[in-house]
Amino acid sequence: MNSEAVNTKPNFYDLSLNQITDILVQLGHKKFRAEQLFKWVYEKQVVDPELMLNLSKDFRKNIPEIFDFSLPAVLKELISKDGTRKYLFDVGNGQSVETVLIPNKERNTLCVSSQVGCNMACKFCYTAKQKLKKRLSVSEIIGQYLGVKSHLPEDIQITNIVFMGMGEPLDNPDGVFGAVEILHNPLGINFSKRKITISTSGLVDRIPMITEAGVRLAVSLNGVNDKIRTELMPINKKWPLDELLNACKEHADRSKDKVTFEYILMRGLTDRLEDAVALKRITKSVPCKINIIPFNEHPESGYQRSKEGDIRAFQEKLISLGAHVLRRKTMGDDIYAACGQLNSVVSQQNSIQ
Numbered sequence: 001m002n003s004e005a006v007n008t009k010p011n012f013y014d015l016s017l018n019q020i021t022d023i024l025v026q027l028g029h030k031k032f033r034a035e036q037l038f039k040w041v042y043e044k045q046v047v048d049p050e051l052m053l054n055l056s057k058d059f060r061k062n063i064p065e066i067f068d069f070s071l072p073a074v075l076k077e078l079i080s081k082d083g084t085r086k087y088l089f090d091v092g093n094g095q096s097v098e099t100v101l102i103p104n105k106e107r108n109t110l111c112v113s114s115q116v117g118c119n120m121a122c123k124f125c126y127t128a129k130q131k132l133k134k135r136l137s138v139s140e141i142i143g144q145y146l147g148v149k150s151h152l153p154e155d156i157q158i159t160n161i162v163f164m165g166m167g168e169p170l171d172n173p174d175g176v177f178g179a180v181e182i183l184h185n186p187l188g189i190n191f192s193k194r195k196i197t198i199s200t201s202g203l204v205d206r207i208p209m210i211t212e213a214g215v216r217l218a219v220s221l222n223g224v225n226d227k228i229r230t231e232l233m234p235i236n237k238k239w240p241l242d243e244l245l246n247a248c249k250e251h252a253d254r255s256k257d258k259v260t261f262e263y264i265l266m267r268g269l270t271d272r273l274e275d276a277v278a279l280k281r282i283t284k285s286v287p288c289k290i291n292i293i294p295f296n297e298h299p300e301s302g303y304q305r306s307k308e309g310d311i312r313a314f315q316e317k318l319i320s321l322g323a324h325v326l327r328r329k330t331m332g333d334d335i336y337a338a339c340g341q342l343n344s345v346v347s348q349q350n351s352i353q
């Protein structure tokens with residue numbers, strides 16, 4: 001096979017089971033071969049065709065000529081003193097993304113990236129310092145899951161997946177929902193949709209895609225009125241709070257699931273008691289829980305973390321008003337893996353490899 005043909009081979013990890021079936025059938029193979037191959041790769045995690053013993057010899061020989069099996073390489077692994085693990089993945093052309101595994105009691109949550117950089121320009125976010133460079137392909141998202149899994153000790157299993165890493169997931173629906181389909185397929189990884197959460201800064205017209213995919217919705221809220229939210233998150237100009245909250249209510253009604261609102265506490269800006277009262281008021285019609293997140297400072301952040309006493313008072317106020325509220329523990333801040341601190345340019349510059 002010449003090199004031109006090699007370059008045009010589809011990447012196996014970009015393809016749904018239906019797409020793999022179509023390709024194989026067109027090449028004259030039996031339909032059930034697609035399922036067999038899919039199971040070897042995702043369920044048994046075997047990619048060497050020679051080891052796929054229930055496939056015919058001829059088909060095994062053909063597989064590397066039909067599909068490319070390359071995945072993003074892990075450039076770096078950092079382990080925080082609290083057990084958080086951060087991985088830097090090479091996604092080509094000198095670009096990279098970060099993926100974080102956050103251990104918390106019986107859960108190990110994988111926070112995956114959907115883009116290199118991001119155009120949403122949220123003022124508090126370190127990723128936003130890198131403008132959008134690339135929307136990740138399905139294989140580059142699936143590759144984060146498979147790459148982290150292969151680096152973990154056997155006793156650590158990934159129990160939850162959140163699309164809260166670098167990038168706005170709804171600005172890359174092809175990559176994100178293509179990856180969800182593969183993650184969930186019962187013949188492969190078989191990851192429960194109830195354990196997958198997609199977080200958005202508020203692309204209101206695309207929230208129904210999350211409902212239709214059957215995964216959970218998280219919304220980065222961070223402001224209790226349009227003035228403060230627009231200042232922090234420019235997307236609010238296009239989709240103001242009342243439209244965003246209506247879309248959240250619609251999702252909760254249709255999915256019969258609670259929405260998670262993420263709310264970052266920044267000193268003197270979002271952490272006053274009257275903000276807590278307003279937060280409860282504006283979210284009262286949406287079945288929800290509220291995650292309060294003390295701001296994680298990062299280079300050039302410009303904002304300050306709230307004082308400990310103010311964080312506690314804010315949380316207690318919300319609880320007293322009947323809100324379901326959790327405080328997000330800061331994890332991995334010593335390796336810049338905490339919420340809002342991901343920036344692959346800096347990680348690459350600091351790379352020790």
Ligand code: SF4
Pocket residue numbers: 118119120121122125126127128165166167168200201220
């Ligand atoms: S918070 Fe999310 S949506 Fe906003 S700039 Fe950062 S990565 Fe993009």
